[in-house]
Amino acid sequence: MKNDSPVIAVANRLPVQRREAQDGQEAGWELSPGGLVTALRPVMATHTGAWVGWDGGTKGMPPTLPDSRVSLVPVGLTAAQVRDYYRGFANGTLWPLLHNAIEKPRFERSWWRAYQEVNRIFAERAMSAVDGQPDAITWVHDYHLMLVPQLIRNRRPDQSVGFFLHVPWPSPDIFARLPWREQVLWGLLGADLVSFHTDEYRVNFLRSCTRLLGDAGVKVRGSSVDLPDGRVVATSTAPISIDVAEFSAFAADPEVQAGIAELKEQFAGRTVLLGVDRLDYTKGIIERLLAVELLLERNRELRTSLSFLQLAVPSRDDLPQYRTLRAAVEQHVGRINGMYTQPGQDVPVHYLYRSLSQKQLAAYYATADVLLVTPLIDGMNLVAKEYVTVQHANDGSGGLVLSEFTGASVELSQAVLCNPFDVEGLSYRIEQAMGQSPEIRRRALAQMAEQVRVHDVHDWVSTQLDDIATRGATARERG
Numbered sequence: 001m002k003n004d005s006p007v008i009a010v011a012n013r014l015p016v017q018r019r020e021a022q023d024g025q026e027a028g029w030e031l032s033p034g035g036l037v038t039a040l041r042p043v044m045a046t047h048t049g050a051w052v053g054w055d056g057g058t059k060g061m062p063p064t065l066p067d068s069r070v071s072l073v074p075v076g077l078t079a080a081q082v083r084d085y086y087r088g089f090a091n092g093t094l095w096p097l098l099h100n101a102i103e104k105p106r107f108e109r110s111w112w113r114a115y116q117e118v119n120r121i122f123a124e125r126a127m128s129a130v131d132g133q134p135d136a137i138t139w140v141h142d143y144h145l146m147l148v149p150q151l152i153r154n155r156r157p158d159q160s161v162g163f164f165l166h167v168p169w170p171s172p173d174i175f176a177r178l179p180w181r182e183q184v185l186w187g188l189l190g191a192d193l194v195s196f197h198t199d200e201y202r203v204n205f206l207r208s209c210t211r212l213l214g215d216a217g218v219k220v221r222g223s224s225v226d227l228p229d230g231r232v233v234a235t236s237t238a239p240i241s242i243d244v245a246e247f248s249a250f251a252a253d254p255e256v257q258a259g260i261a262e263l264k265e266q267f268a269g270r271t272v273l274l275g276v277d278r279l280d281y282t283k284g285i286i287e288r289l290l291a292v293e294l295l296l297e298r299n300r301e302l303r304t305s306l307s308f309l310q311l312a313v314p315s316r317d318d319l320p321q322y323r324t325l326r327a328a329v330e331q332h333v334g335r336i337n338g339m340y341t342q343p344g345q346d347v348p349v350h351y352l353y354r355s356l357s358q359k360q361l362a363a364y365y366a367t368a369d370v371l372l373v374t375p376l377i378d379g380m381n382l383v384a385k386e387y388v389t390v391q392h393a394n395d396g397s398g399g400l401v402l403s404e405f406t407g408a409s410v411e412l413s414q415a416v417l418c419n420p421f422d423v424e425g426l427s428y429r430i431e432q433a434m435g436q437s438p439e440i441r442r443r444a445l446a447q448m449a450e451q452v453r454v455h456d457v458h459d460w461v462s463t464q465l466d467d468i469a470t471r472g473a474t475a476r477e478r479g
Helices: 035-046 079-098 109-130 148-155 181-188 199-216 244-252 254-266 285-298 300-304 320-340 358-367 382-393 423-435 438-454 457-478
Strands: 007-013 016-019 028-031 049-054 070-075 137-141 160-164 193-196 219-221 224-226 232-237 271-278 306-313 349-353 370-373 399-403 416-418
Touching: 007 035, 007 109, 035 457, 049 109, 070 109, 079 109, 109 137, 109 148, 137 148, 137 457, 148 160, 148 181, 160 457, 181 199, 193 199, 193 457, 199 219, 199 232, 232 457, 244 254, 244 358, 244 382, 254 358, 271 285, 271 358, 271 382, 271 423, 285 300, 285 306, 285 320, 285 423, 306 320, 306 358, 320 349, 358 382, 370 382, 370 423, 382 399, 382 438, 399 423, 399 438, 416 423
Parallel strands: 007 049, 007 137, 049 070, 137 160, 160 193, 193 232, 271 306, 271 370, 306 349, 370 399, 399 416
Antiparallel strands: 016 028, 219 224, 224 232
16 A cells, blocks of 8 residues: 655654755755665655754755755754753663663753753644644654654644654663653654564563553553553564665666776775774774784784775764764774784775765675674664665675674574674674675575565555554544
8 A cells, every 4th residue: 555645754853964066066955864864765755745853053944855845844953952952862861771771871850851842842843744734644753752752642632643763672671771761651652653673672662661651551462552541552563774776776877886996996806894884882893893803813814815994974973972982993993004014015904984975885885895784783774785785786796794783684684693792703703704605695695685675665664654544543543
């Protein structure tokens, strides 16, 4: 079933950024990079509606998305709100907590008050976007806005509301550390449908509801949550994906092919390992560097025949812990190159701290002999899906080393799975992937690429919107 209802997408940021004038191109506005924007582009292309998000303090936002019928509804935030809601509660409390408290979360009441205040602002802006579109679906995204579904429900009981969490949901004992745990759960239960990348995250959420809201009359039945007022909230497992047609088309793109030729010339005679990540402490970049170091230490011949390219996309570099992480990564890169670069030879580790276009990334994907996707924990990881798609479209035989703690590992089980906490074990997994025959790697690539093709982002979007609309209609009939 194809749902043609208008869609009101509600996310932390608006999906546009200012484009500076360069190379004969005029200044203007373009879609921002990032997984969420990429995932929701099919909605923008096929539905009317609006995108509600923080304007980032940028003035002069266009009224609609480029080449789209979707209106932009900017949310303005004060410097104090950005500090306490975004840097504080969202990224200092919720981000580490939801990632299994891999870093210690901070619990500050002033941050919580700011989070409540900003969620109310987003809910008001979303409801204003719904005005005049009674059949619209409101689709709220990610951990920044977990109170918004209930705020909308309180004001518009018949509104169809969905929520998608793009990060993991931890076990109940970890989530229970949050002082405002019940309020967050009630906020999410304002939706008709709450969706997650994996069954594990979804079950953790249901277990959290049972443990923390059972005394309030909440009952979990199968994949649904029965509320005391008679409402039933559905949950679903809906792994996010990529636009396979777009990434496959890069195989024939002249710009991508030129980039591949340049990289193959630069790294001729070397096995190329690749890492592509936001610079974040969840991504396991330091553990990956240490594993490559062990590989070089154990195999002297690799010091002149192996190149590891780590692309680190700048992320939250205004936060102290991210600046510290960047310094640590760069220190490890320098130390490894200082120890293992042979006289007259190229360095074994190449490190780029910058954003790259999708076409530039596609050239790196097509060139790499092995991609290392080794986060300590990750909600999904679209880089792994992009890699197998580009490699397969280019008739490649690249290998994939994939952390078992990513959502992607559920779908891409033909990869060489690893435990990134075991640094020495990770080094052997990398060696295993490098040593596989091209035939074995091609077979694995074909299976993984087919999985991604069948379950691409268009399938994800249409399934989610249909489910939200269906659940919303069912709730109204019960009411």
